Amino acid sequence: MVWFLWAVMFVGMVWVLLGQLPAGWDARMPLPYMIALTPFLWIPLVLCAAAAGLLHEWGLMVCLLVVALAASTRRIAYWGTDPRPGRNTGDIRETNRETSRETHRDVRETSCETPRDESGVDGTASDVVDARSVDTAAADMDHAPAPVSLTVMTLNCRYGRADATAIVDAVRGRGIDVLALQEVSDDLVTRLDAAGIADLLPHRQSGEAKESDNGGYNMIFAAYEPVASEASAVAIPAADVPSLAIRLRDGQDVTLASAHPKSPMRGCRDWSAGIIGLGALAQHAKQDGTIAVVLGDLNSGTDHPSFRALLARGFRDASLTQGKGPNLTFPRWLPWPRIELDHVLATHGLRFSEVASFPVPGTDHLALTARLEPSRETHRTGVSRVRGGAL
Numbered sequence: 377m378v379w380f381l382w383a384v385m386f387v388g389m390v391w392v393l394l395g396q397l398p399a400g401w402d403a404r405m406p407l408p409y410m411i412a413l414t415p416f417l418w419i420p421l422v423l424c425a426a427a428a429g430l431l432h433e434w435g436l437m438v439c440l441l442v443v444a445l446a447a448s449t450r451r452i453a454y455w456g457t458d459p460r461p462g463r464n465t466g467d468i469r470e471t472n473r474e475t476s477r478e479t480h481r482d483v484r485e486t487s488c489e490t491p492r493d494e495s496g497v498d499g500t501a502s503d504v505v506d507a508r509s510v511d512t513a514a515a516d517m518d519h520a521p522a523p524v525s526l527t528v529m530t531l532n533c534r535y536g537r538a539d540a541t542a543i544v545d546a547v548r549g550r551g552i553d554v555l556a557l558q559e560v561s562d563d564l565v566t567r568l569d570a571a572g573i574a575d576l577l578p579h580r581q582s583g584e585a586k587e588s589d590n591g592g593y594n595m596i597f598a599a600y601e602p603v604a605s606e607a608s609a610v611a612i613p614a615a616d617v618p619s620l621a622i623r624l625r626d627g628q629d630v631t632l633a634s635a636h637p638k639s640p641m642r643g644c645r646d647w648s649a650g651i652i653g654l655g656a657l658a659q660h661a662k663q664d665g666t667i668a669v670v671l672g673d674l675n676s677g678t679d680h681p682s683f684r685a686l687l688a689r690g691f692r693d694a695s696l697t698q699g700k701g702p703n704l705t706f707p708r709w710l711p712w713p714r715i716e717l718d719h720v721l722a723t724h725g726l727r728f729s730e731v732a733s734f735p736v737p738g739t740d741h742l743a744l745t746a747r748l749e750p751s752r753e754t755h756r757t758g759v760s761r762v763r764g765g766a767l
Contacts, residue, residue: 377427381436384424388417388443395450399685403648408640412715414679417447450678456699522625523600525749527730528554528632530671530718534739535591536561542736543743544571550745552577553599554620556634556671559591573597581605583616583634590642594634594672596620603629610660612653613646614638621666626750628667628725633657635672647675648682655689658723662690669748670721673705673741677716686721694720694728694746703733705742720746727751 394402395411402411421444428437529552531538536559547555555577557564562585577597584607585593598620608616609631619633637650654670661668670691676683678696687693695703695716704714718741720731726748733742 378431378433378436381424381428381431381433381440384420385436385440385443388421388440388447391417392443392446395679395681397681399652399681400648402681403644405640405644408644408647408676408680411679411681412677414447415451415715416713418444421447451702453678454696454699454702456696520600522623523553524625525747526553526622526624526630526632527551527745527747528556528669528671528720529743529745530556530558530634530673530720531736531743532558532636532673532718532739532741533560533564533592534741535559536564538564538739539737540564540567540571540573542738543568544573544576546734546736546743547573547576552745554622554632554671555597556632557595557597558615558634558636558673560595561592564592565595579620581607581618581620583607583618586615589615590636590638591615594618594636596632596634596671598622598632604631609633610653610656612637612650613643614650617654617657624750628750629664630667630669630726630748631657631661632669632671635670635674637675639675651676651680651682652685652689655686655691658690661723667725668723669726670719673718675717690723691721692724692728694722694731694744698728698731700731703731703742703744705733705744707740708735708742709740717741718744720744720748722748725751 391410392414394407395414397407402408421440425437425440425444428434428440527550529546529550531543538557543555543557546552555573560582565582577599579598579600579602580595581602582595583589583593592615594615594617596618600622602620603623604621606619609619610617610633612635614635614637617633617635619631621629621631623629633654635654637654638646640647651674654674657668657670660666668691674683674686678684678687678693695701702716703718704716705718706715718733720728722728727750729747729749731744731746733744736743
């Protein structure tokens with residue numbers, strides 16, 4: 377029995393060390409899946425530690441508990457200190473953001489409602505007034521003030537089977553400004569249009585559909601008119617990475633991309649290369665003086681060396697940075713155990729808040745949302761840049 381417990385401890389130690397391999401070395405079957413299960417190793421290890429305690433094998437018990445703690449370290453990191461420096465100093469910024477959000481939502485709702493003739497009389501004059509009202513509302517939406525902050529949402533649609541009505545309801549109910557979808561099909565787009573997605577998010581960019589896509593192509597929708605867009609912002613061995621660039625109120629450009637690296641079962645090397653390759657977006661943002669945001673099912677988490685290599689290129693993870701626990705997004709049908717495969721990443725210059733996950737019928741992933749707002753340093757830099765341009 378004692379030798380069995382020592383063997384469990386040794387296997388657990390080796391398993392944990394797999395997560396310390398250099399980036400790219402995890403691109404070998406079955407390492408991606410084994411590493412993804414590392415946060416759950418504490419369960420058998422603690423049980424074995426209890427058995428060792430009953431046998432009065434105190435040294436063995438301590439070793440098992442140490443390995444269990446090591447297996448949980450990266451998951452525990454999600455409960456760090458909230459990085460937001462203080463609630464009082466952000467009250468004014470919070471109020472401005474909410475006012476902007478409500479104003480934007482009112483404009484969007486006005487644009488999708490056609491004025492009705494209360495008298496019930498049909499006539500040409502009434503039709504002309506209705507048409508002018510719709511045109512005016514659409515023009516107001518196109519010339520809406522630049523946003524102070526952005527509320528984003530990402531969802532893997534599972535071969536396009538996600539409930540389109542539920543997606544549109546979530547966009548409306550949660551005040552989503554940018555929606556990133558993965559595994560999209562033409563049929564899903566048709567259903568989204570029928571559900572009214574264009575009334576809420578009139579701007580869109582999709583990747584090119586290819587036979588090599590992993591489950592479907594990627595799309596990104598926005599409420600604000602983009603200053604730039606690309607069908608694929610970076611070349612990775614997976615579906616195209618469509619992007620939209622939105623200018624914030626302080627003059628800062630934010631490029632948001634919808635990404636979906638391949639799963640390991642579609643090729644471990646492509647899986648790792650796709651994750652690490654997204655780091656080029658951070659490098660481009662640094663060169664251009666912009667901010668890059670990656671939204672999507674990245675098929676990896678902080679236990680994977682390839683994902684940590686992506687973060688090392690300049691990205692920060694919303695759930696990890698918020699410090700209020702992980703937002704576990706896969707699989708949807710199991711409340712436990714789940715892992716976090718879907719992420720909101722951003723380069724320096726944005727703060728995260730209100731990061732949350734929730735289920736959407738028809739898909740095997742949970743949706744992930746977050747609010748992004750400029751950090752203090754970026755806000756001051758943006759104001760200075762705007763004033764300098766005005767002079």
